[in-house]
Each structure stands twice: as C-alpha cells, then as structure tokens.
Amino acid sequence: MAGEENFKEELRSQDASRNLNQHKVAGHPHSRSLEMLLRRFRAVHTKQDDKFANLLDAVGEFGTFQQRLVALTFIPSIMSAFFMFADHFVFTAQKPYCNTSWILAVGPHLSEAEQLNLTIPQAPNGSFLTCLMYLPVPWNLDSIIQFGLNDTDTCQDGWIYPDAKKRSLINEFDLVCGMETKKDTAQIMFMAGLLIGSLIFGLITDKMGRYPAILLSLLGLIIFGFGTAFVNSFHLYLFFRFGISQSVVGYAISSISLATEWLVGEHRAHAIILEHCFFAVGAMLLTGIAYSLPHWRLLFLVGGILVIPLISYIWILPESPRWLMMKGKVKEAKQVLCYAASVNKKTIPSNLLDELQLPRKKVTRASVLDFCKNRQLCKVTLVMSCVWFTVSYTYFTLNLRMRELGVSVHFRHMVPSIMEVPARLCCIFLLQQIGRKWSLAVTLLQAIIWCLLLLFLPEGEDGLRLKWPRCPATELKSMTILVLTLGEFSLAATVTVFFLYTAELLPTVLRATGLGLVSLASVAGAILSLTIISQTPSLLPIFLCCVLAIVAFSLSSLLPETRDQPLSESLKHSSQISFQKDVALDSSSDGSFRNKVKDIKTKETSSDDMSEEAAKNVILNAQILRLDPYPVSNSALKQFNKEEANSQAP
Incomplete structure (x- = not known):
C-alpha cells in the first residue's frame, strides 16, 4: 500500500502538458487487451464476493x-x-352450411350438391348462405323441385361442413354463425x-x-x-x-x-x-x-x-x-x-x-411489498416491465399484421420459429462482446428500425393496391412479410437477453416473484395489442410499437451491467447495486493511461497466460493510472482505498 501511495503522489506531480501530448494516442491497439484484463479482474472479485462462485468452481x-x-x-x-401455440392450429377456418338432412326423408338419393341447391338460400352472386335454410315442408320431392321453398330461418339442426378436410374445434363445437367470438x-x-x-x-x-x-x-x-x-x-x-x-x-x-x-x-x-x-x-x-x-x-x-x-x-x-x-x-x-x-x-x-x-x-425474509420499499428493486422491476410490455405488444402486433396479409397459419409459425434459433444464438456473441445491458439496447434498436420501416409499407392486401398502385402487389407483400419476420427475429433475441438480464438483476430471495411480476406486463401488452388492432386503424398499432420501443430503449440505460458480477442474494445486497455507468471501460480513456497499461502489462507478464494475481495487479495499477493527472480528489482516494481493503479482506 505504501508503494501505491507513492505512485499516486507521482501522478499528482505530473505535468498537464505531457498528458495532453500523450492523449493523441488514445486509440492504442492494446485497449482491447485492457478490456479483457478488466473483465478478468471482475471475475476475480466476483469469486471473492460470491461464496457460491468458489463452491461451484470446486464442484x-x-x-x-x-x-x-x-x-x-x-x-x-x-x-x-x-x-402454448396449439390454439392457432385447432381453430382451422371451416365453411358451414345448415344441416338440412330432413329432405333425405323424401329424396334419399339426392347428391350433396342437389340437397344444398334445394334447401339452402343463395346470395345474389350465386353462393350458398351459410347461416340460413329453407324450413321443411310436408311435400314430396317432385313438388319441392317444381315449386321450390320460400320460408327461411336460421339453422335448426346444426351445421354440416362439406368442404372440411380436418376436424377442428370449429366443426366439433359449431363455433359459427354468431359463435365466432x-x-x-x-x-x-x-x-x-x-x-x-x-x-x-x-x-x-x-x-x-x-x-x-x-x-x-x-x-x-x-x-x-x-x-x-x-x-x-x-x-x-x-x-x-x-x-x-x-x-x-x-x-x-x-x-x-x-x-x-x-x-x-x-x-x-x-x-x-x-x-x-x-x-x-x-x-x-x-x-x-x-x-x-x-x-x-x-x-x-x-x-x-x-x-x-x-x-x-x-x-x-x-x-x-x-x-x-x-x-x-x-x-x-x-x-x-x-x-x-x-x-x-x-x-x-x-x-x-x-x-x-x-x-x-x-x-432471509422478503415479500412482494419489498418491490415498493426497495428503491433499486423497484427501478429494476419498472424498467423491465416496460421492456417486456413493449416486446409482447410488438410481437402480437406484428403477428396479427402478418395475418391481415393473408399469410397461412403454418407459414406464420414455421418461418419465424426457424429464424428465432439463429436470432437467439446470435445473443451469445452479443453478450460476450458488449454485456447484458447493451445487448438489450441493441436488440431493442433493431426492433425500432423494423417498426419504422413498417410505417412506410402498405397494410393489408387492400392497402397494397391503394397505397402503391404502380408497384407489383406480390413484391410489396413479400417485402412486408420479410420486414415483419425480421421484426420477430429481433424480438426473439430481445426476449432471450431480457430473461437472462432480469434473472441476474433480481436477488435470489425474490428472483421468481420478480420474474412473475414482470411477466404481468407481457400479458398487458398482448391484451392492448389485441384491443387496439380490433378497434383502430392499422397504422396506429405500428406507430405505438415504435414509441414503446424507443421508451424501452431509453429506460434500459438506467440499468447496471451484470456480466462478471456476483448474483444478488438478499435485499441488502440488491440495494447496494449502483446504477452509475462503468467508467473502467469508458471510451474516453486518455493516451497516457493506455501507454502506462502497456508498460505495466509488459512488465507483469510475457505470455498470454496470466495468473489471476498478476491480472489483479495489472488492473490495480491501471485503475491508479486512470485517475486524473491533476491532484486526485479525496473522494477518489477514499474510494480506491476502500476497494483495496475489501479485496484484501479475508
């Protein structure tokens, strides 16, 4: 500690002009190595702060x-x-007709087409009406063919589905003719x-x-x-x-x-x-x-x-x-x-x-009320609820928008599901390179971009012809489907990062309860999407997707990074989480800092295989060098001494 104090005094006596000259080399190629060392240093402190990290290492x-x-x-x-998604496949659309088997009593050899022609009213375009039938009369078949039937009523004996290729809930429980709700x-x-x-x-x-x-x-x-x-x-x-x-x-x-x-x-x-x-x-x-x-x-x-x-x-x-x-x-x-x-x-x-x-x-005792009493826990819950609300609302809006374009139910689920696998696997790279916080921000930013593009594309099959009359409808429809699919691609990655990030932010004692509370926002987003799409023009739901995604993107900046950090166990530990930015990886690092780190790293090790103690010493010196070249404030020195005392405590 005495040597480190002398080193601080040396830093205080450095000339400011020398520091400005060295600042020109801020883009030193060893900055990447420094970030890796910082990450390893955090991992060392994680094991020191988290007793389970040492145990799991031994396990x-x-x-x-x-x-x-x-x-x-x-x-x-x-x-x-x-x-979860089975509902989408058991409500297969079926075209119903009233059951008029009564006529088979007088004409048992009638074909299905002849039966419909005699007993079902027709629309002006010649198609059969699905929810009306001619009332039965005590006539013989010849009289019915000669004079026809006139009195109509709603279906009396259920429905038939002559064109149905599959048995679904629609024809199983007759969810037609006013029962579609x-x-x-x-x-x-x-x-x-x-x-x-x-x-x-x-x-x-x-x-x-x-x-x-x-x-x-x-x-x-x-x-x-x-x-x-x-x-x-x-x-x-x-x-x-x-x-x-x-x-x-x-x-x-x-x-x-x-x-x-x-x-x-x-x-x-x-x-x-x-x-x-x-x-x-x-x-x-x-x-x-x-x-x-x-x-x-x-x-x-x-x-x-x-x-x-x-x-x-x-x-x-x-x-x-x-x-x-x-x-x-x-x-x-x-x-x-x-x-x-x-x-x-x-x-x-x-x-x-x-x-x-x-x-x-x-x-350790805790309750749902702690989400209101604990300030940091409340902030995490509110921000993550906003993110989950946005993701759920946007996903349902995009899915319903694809349905409006007449896309089959099998395509709407198979293609996005196939694309979700690489989307989630891409999160591995994001999380390793930029951490949880900025991975969430990047995936939300992608969702914002795709939603903004949808504002300029036509909505529905009719919109394809009205908004872009000179462009081929097939190409515009394909473009819209592609953007919708890419939007769901981004949302899949967002969901994966969201669950990991939320689980790490919440303390063990209330981790599942917090995930449950945040999931409530998901249901609220889905309900809002279904309500707005059914009652408002189709442009407004997409516009709200953009607004909500921008809000969620902004709020995500309030959260702390959790990569290489110990899991919070209790509410006391959770309340100590700082929501300040991590200055250790600040891009504004000056050139003297990077050059000093290069010298320190060269002295500490001559190979890529560095021990944890050596990495700790390198980062310790790097943190000292990161201090302002002007006289160091008392608060900075106290904070440094406090961190060192904690790291050396048994």
Whole structure:
C-alpha cells in the first residue's frame, strides 16, 4: 500500500502538458487487451464476493451435473411451446352450411350438391348462405323441385361442413354463425391463465423452492395438456387451456431461476439461450405435427404422450443451493453441492463447505411489498416491465399484421420459429462482446428500425393496391412479410437477453416473484395489442410499437451491467447495486493511461497466460493510472482505498 501511495503522489506531480501530448494516442491497439484484463479482474472479485462462485468452481463450473441440468430444461421447453401455440392450429377456418338432412326423408338419393341447391338460400352472386335454410315442408320431392321453398330461418339442426378436410374445434363445437367470438374467448382465457400463473408460480417458486415449482408446472402440462384431448364441451376446453397457460408460465419462471442459480458466468447465459432455442424448436414441432394430423384431438394426444416421461423429473431434478441457503437450510444445501461434486467426480474442500453458515438472521425474509420499499428493486422491476410490455405488444402486433396479409397459419409459425434459433444464438456473441445491458439496447434498436420501416409499407392486401398502385402487389407483400419476420427475429433475441438480464438483476430471495411480476406486463401488452388492432386503424398499432420501443430503449440505460458480477442474494445486497455507468471501460480513456497499461502489462507478464494475481495487479495499477493527472480528489482516494481493503479482506 505504501508503494501505491507513492505512485499516486507521482501522478499528482505530473505535468498537464505531457498528458495532453500523450492523449493523441488514445486509440492504442492494446485497449482491447485492457478490456479483457478488466473483465478478468471482475471475475476475480466476483469469486471473492460470491461464496457460491468458489463452491461451484470446486464442484465444477460446467461439469456432467450442470450439463445434465441444462439438458433437463430442454424437453419441457419444447412441450411448453407445443401447448402454448396449439390454439392457432385447432381453430382451422371451416365453411358451414345448415344441416338440412330432413329432405333425405323424401329424396334419399339426392347428391350433396342437389340437397344444398334445394334447401339452402343463395346470395345474389350465386353462393350458398351459410347461416340460413329453407324450413321443411310436408311435400314430396317432385313438388319441392317444381315449386321450390320460400320460408327461411336460421339453422335448426346444426351445421354440416362439406368442404372440411380436418376436424377442428370449429366443426366439433359449431363455433359459427354468431359463435365466432368464442375463439376470442379462448385467447382471453389463455391470457388470464398467464396472468394468474405469473403471480402464483412466482410466489410458489420463492416460498416453496425451485424444485417443487417445476414439478407442479410439469404436472400441469401432463394433466391439462393430455386431458384436453378428451374434453366434451367448449367450456371444458377453455378450462384446460387456462390450466395449461399457468403451467407454461410457471415452468418458464422456475426453470430460469434454477439455471441462473446453479450456473456461473457465460455458462448461465448459454444455458438460457439454448433453452429458448428449444422453445423455438417446440413451435416448429407443433407446426409440423398440426399440418399432418387430421384431427385436433390427435394433436393434444401426441403432445400429452410426449410430456408424460417428464414424471421422471421427480427423482433427477436438483434444488437450488442458493435458495436453500436463503431459507436457512444449510445442511440440505451442502448435500446438494456434495452430490453435484460426486457426479462431476470432484471433491469439495472441507474449508469451503465450512464457509456455508447461517446468516445472522436465520432465514432471509422478503415479500412482494419489498418491490415498493426497495428503491433499486423497484427501478429494476419498472424498467423491465416496460421492456417486456413493449416486446409482447410488438410481437402480437406484428403477428396479427402478418395475418391481415393473408399469410397461412403454418407459414406464420414455421418461418419465424426457424429464424428465432439463429436470432437467439446470435445473443451469445452479443453478450460476450458488449454485456447484458447493451445487448438489450441493441436488440431493442433493431426492433425500432423494423417498426419504422413498417410505417412506410402498405397494410393489408387492400392497402397494397391503394397505397402503391404502380408497384407489383406480390413484391410489396413479400417485402412486408420479410420486414415483419425480421421484426420477430429481433424480438426473439430481445426476449432471450431480457430473461437472462432480469434473472441476474433480481436477488435470489425474490428472483421468481420478480420474474412473475414482470411477466404481468407481457400479458398487458398482448391484451392492448389485441384491443387496439380490433378497434383502430392499422397504422396506429405500428406507430405505438415504435414509441414503446424507443421508451424501452431509453429506460434500459438506467440499468447496471451484470456480466462478471456476483448474483444478488438478499435485499441488502440488491440495494447496494449502483446504477452509475462503468467508467473502467469508458471510451474516453486518455493516451497516457493506455501507454502506462502497456508498460505495466509488459512488465507483469510475457505470455498470454496470466495468473489471476498478476491480472489483479495489472488492473490495480491501471485503475491508479486512470485517475486524473491533476491532484486526485479525496473522494477518489477514499474510494480506491476502500476497494483495496475489501479485496484484501479475508
């Protein structure tokens, strides 16, 4: 410390003109190396601040146990997407006609076309009316053919669907002729399930643990997913869809919490990204199966059979040791960690296990009210809610816009799902290069660009002809579909970064509850999108997408970076998070700083393989050199001394 103080005094005595001359070399090529060293220095402090980082390092950062844990999240993610989007394929449009089989009593040999011609009224253009029929009369067939029928009424004996190639909910429960609104009811019930499930499973995951919450959600997928294939009424179908939606959101919250707390560093990011990729695979699987199956019940039957093996998770799924410690269950936490180490063929040093002791307060207590009391926690929740609201609203708006263009339901799901996989994988590069905060900003910026382009493209098939009469309609339609698909591409990447970032920002004691509260904003965005599109011109929803995305982009700058930072365990730890910008990687670094770092790095090591202690010394000197060449303020010195004291504390 004495040598460092002398070095500071030397810095104070430097001439300002010398610093200005050196400032010209600010673009030194070693700046990239400095950033890498800073990142390694943060990783060192992460292990010092987070006792679980050392334990997980001893267990094996990404050994067989962690690989198996990540793999276990894939299958439920596939089935979650399967059941989540199933509604889009079971309401296949069908053209109905009134059931007029009464005429077969007097003309049993009539063909289907002759039957419709005699018993169904026709529109002026010659097409048959779908919701009207001629009332039966006590005549013989010759009289009916000769004089015709005149009295019409609504369908008396149900409907027939002569052109139907598949059995769907439309012709199963006759959702036609004024009953079409029941299709919207199914969507509302699914949204209500997401809303209630976000609250319930967020609380369950934090109160009871990640393990029981995942088991409950998987049990819901098995019961409600498989049971939907056997419903005998539309109201019962709505009830089962309500249960499925709760299970889907419950698994999303609990599985992300578990993966976040078992993995460290970039392994955590990769696991969540891969889980989302398999969610996209589930959407593709659903599209392919729905296209080939002739009956909607078979779709849920196949999905239910695929989800039944998830019962085995009762015996192979682990609990989160971080959550166990927060609840004061030290013995259980040690047992889980020792089991993980044995699977990885590692041995945890006894001194590390002895560090796992109960905190001063035996159990860390927290409640939903803490999201209002804790300032930083409240800020994180509000900002992330705004982002999730924007993403949900924009996604539904783009999807509905594509439907207005007459795109088939299979194309609307298959092509975006295929593109979502590379979109999510691109997040690996973004997160490694620019961190969580700016990755979220970049993906939101992409969404803004695509939404702005949509403002200048025609809306709907009629808009293609009216707004751009001289341009080929096919080319304009293809261009609009391409922009919509790229917009969904950006939103897929945003969702992946969002979940990872939010899970790292929230403390362990309220991580799942926070994810549940933020998910409420998603439902609100979806409901607003459906409401606005059905009641307002199509240009306004896209304009709101741009406005909301710009607001979310601006608010994301208020959040701190979480890469290479220890996870927050309690509310006290969360309140200490600073929302100031990270000046260590500031692009305004002066030339003298970079040149000094070059000299220091050359003296410290002559190879690329640098020890953690050497990296720490290099960055320590670099931080000193980063100080202003003019007399250093007392506050800066105090902050530096404080950081050094904390880093050297046992």
